[in-house]
Amino acid sequence: MIEIHQVSRLYRRGVDEVHALEDVSLQIPDGTFVALMGPSGSGKSTLLNLIAGLDQPTSGVVKVGAQNLNGLSEDQLAAWRAAHVGFIFQFYNLIPVLSAIENVEVPLLLTRLAKADRRKHAELALSIVGLADRKHHLPNQLSGGEQQRVAIARAIVVDPELIVADEPTGDLDAKNADDILSLLRQLKSEFHKTVVMVTHDPRAIRYVDQTFHLEQGVLVNGATAVEHA
Amino acid sequence: MALPLKYNLRSLFLRKMTTLATAGGIALVVLVTLLLLSLVAGLRHMLISTGRADKLVVLRKGASSDVMSFITRDAYQAIRYLPGIAQTPEGEPLVSPESISQPLLPTKAGGQEIVLMRGVTPIGFQVHSNVRLVAGRMPNPSVNEAIVGVAAARRYQGLEVGDSILFGNYKWNIVGTFSSNGTAYESEVWLDVGSLFNNDAKRGCSGIRLVVAPGADQEALIRRIADDPRISLLAQSEIAYYEEQAVGARVLYLLTLVLALIMGVGAVFGAMNTMFAAVTHRTAEIGALRAIGFSRRSILASFITESVCLSFLGYLGGVMLGVCTIFAINSLLQGLAFQLPSFSTVVVSLRISPTSLLVAFGLAIFMGLVGGFFPARRAARLQVTEALRKG
Incomplete structure (x- = not known):
């Protein structure tokens, strides 16, 4: 369960104060696929960053599973993210000089796994996303959809409970966007992951369990359950 | 846990021209340092081996x-x-x-x-x-x-x-x-x-x-x-006599070190420029690595490692150039002329000694460390969320 309780995030830009989030409270049960939606500047990415442990709230409580993220040091947050969170970015953020399988192995460098075991885990993750036969390709030898699949494999390779995705379909065509959303749905349904996604893509509504709408830093609808066909 | 070395090496290879230009600058510093140190080593070896322990040189007081x-x-x-x-x-x-x-x-x-x-x-x-x-x-x-x-x-x-x-x-x-x-x-x-x-x-x-x-x-x-x-005569062992004649070599050695450091500072700026460009180019990459869980220390170490690899490449290039140049000087020019404190000329064969190689290595690594430190610190200090936005 992800619990966000009366969270605010204030940024200072020179003498100005920007209220990115104001008094947001929500709960996301384990094993659900949720979308954070809203116009640009609504605070959805800020909320995602707080849930992922990339940022700290100005006030309020962020709790993911048993872990209260408030007050953790930068190193503690980094260690927590390494063990519990998988990241998917809009522009994939793969390391261009490493092959697909080497990119997938990167998060495993933070574990105690031996090299052979790391390779086995990375191959398994790549096979889950359907790219076992492309493992030795560099990112620039893969299509956008394939690169995002590699990024998903990298996100799941340490078997985290939580996967956060920031505009994962933002750089893809319709066909690839549908494939990626299906894959994220599969992670939730087959592997019981909690998936939190920021998106502008209206197609996402067909795949998620729940959407949260934000506007100007405020949650405007709480927990809207979405019915799936 | 550190990022793998292949990440740094391949990143250097990806930017071939920049890498070659920077490594080339370092190689030239290593080359000049090595040549001067080899002259000093050759001179010292020649003069000191001239002296024999059982011989005395007798001169007017x-x-x-x-x-x-x-x-x-x-x-x-x-x-x-x-x-x-x-x-x-x-x-x-x-x-x-x-x-x-x-x-x-x-x-x-x-x-x-x-x-x-x-x-x-x-x-x-x-x-x-x-x-x-x-x-x-x-x-x-x-x-x-x-x-x-x-x-x-x-x-x-x-x-x-x-x-x-x-x-x-x-x-x-x-x-x-x-x-x-x-x-x-x-x-x-x-x-x-x-x-x-x-x-x-x-x-x-x-x-x-x-x-x-x-x-x-x-x-x-x-x-x-x-x-x-x-x-009114003074005797001294021939070894001591030629050690005194080698005093010029000691001065030359110190001058070489000073010159090498001055040239090294220039090459440090070259390395720094290259590494700053690398950090700017790879900001989103750094953001992703930090998000995944790599600490600031890992990022710092990785970029310093990359800079040291760059300087090591320059060192290898400098040594190879140095060996070829010294071989050419010794075989084609029959060594270099050097004037002793007594004004007479001796012909010195340049010698690459382990100490010369070690000093040049230390200089190259110093250039890599100093040139890499500030860019690496900038990389390590990037805010994760800011870095990811640059993607």
Whole structure:
């Protein structure tokens, strides 16, 4: 369960104060696929960053599973993210000089796994996303959809409970966007992951369990359950 | 946990031209440093190996080399039969009076250099027992014949066997070429002057080389010569004498280090520029790595490692260039001319010593560390959320 309780995030830009989030409270049960939606500047990415442990709230409580993220040091947050969170970015953020399988192995460098075991885990993750036969390709030898699949494999390779995705379909065509959303749905349904996604893509509504709408830093609808066909 | 080295190496390879340009700058610094250190090492090796532990150099008190010294016939006779001096099987003391001159000789390259001419008597060839003929024959006494060191023969015009030179109102026929295990003597011309003193009490020599008898107390002999109020001479071991002559090498060594550091600072800016560009180019990558869980320390270490790899590449390039250049200097130019404090020229073969390689390595790594530190610190200090937005 992800619990966000009366969270605010204030940024200072020179003498100005920007209220990115104001008094947001929500709960996301384990094993659900949720979308954070809203116009640009609504605070959805800020909320995602707080849930992922990339940022700290100005006030309020962020709790993911048993872990209260408030007050953790930068190193503690980094260690927590390494063990519990998988990241998917809009522009994939793969390391261009490493092959697909080497990119997938990167998060495993933070574990105690031996090299052979790391390779086995990375191959398994790549096979889950359907790219076992492309493992030795560099990112620039893969299509956008394939690169995002590699990024998903990298996100799941340490078997985290939580996967956060920031505009994962933002750089893809319709066909690839549908494939990626299906894959994220599969992670939730087959592997019981909690998936939190920021998106502008209206197609996402067909795949998620729940959407949260934000506007100007405020949650405007709480927990809207979405019915799936 | 550190990021894998292949990440850094491949990142360097990805930016081939920038990497080559920066590594090339470092390589040039390494090359120049190595060349200068090799000159210093060659000079020191040559001078210090010239000295032998069982030989003494005797000069007038206050003279720092043969050139500044003058020893009278009486003084020579006074020390010739001192106890502790080795003798030939025939009972002649191994004491060699030597007369030094420094004329200008034309080099084969078209210049002129001061060359040390050593006038010796027949006993001199026994005192300098490490001198070996490599061509021709030894001079006959008192018939104006000369032998030439191999380095001098290679460097100067008209010093081949069969040639003759005009010097001191006489024509000297060159009858042989000698080597002496790479010592400074190989840059000299030795003239057989028969007897330096004849019957003229006013004539003298520049200095004396003598051999200490096996088992004799060398220090006592040195004290005995120094303490004799009649002769005002000073003896010192030949090793100590040539170490003093090598003082120029020490100064050159220090100058080399200063020069290397100055050049190194320039190369540091080159490395820094390259690494700053790398950090800017890879901001989103860094953001992703930090999000995944890599600490600031890992990012710092990774970028410093990359910079050190860059400088190591430069070091390897510099060493390869250095080895080729030194080989070319030693084989094509027969070494470099170097002027001693006594103004005579010695021909030095450059030597790459382990110390030179280590100093150049330390300099290259220093350039990598300093050049990489500030960009790496910038990379490590990036805010994750800000860095990810740059994607």
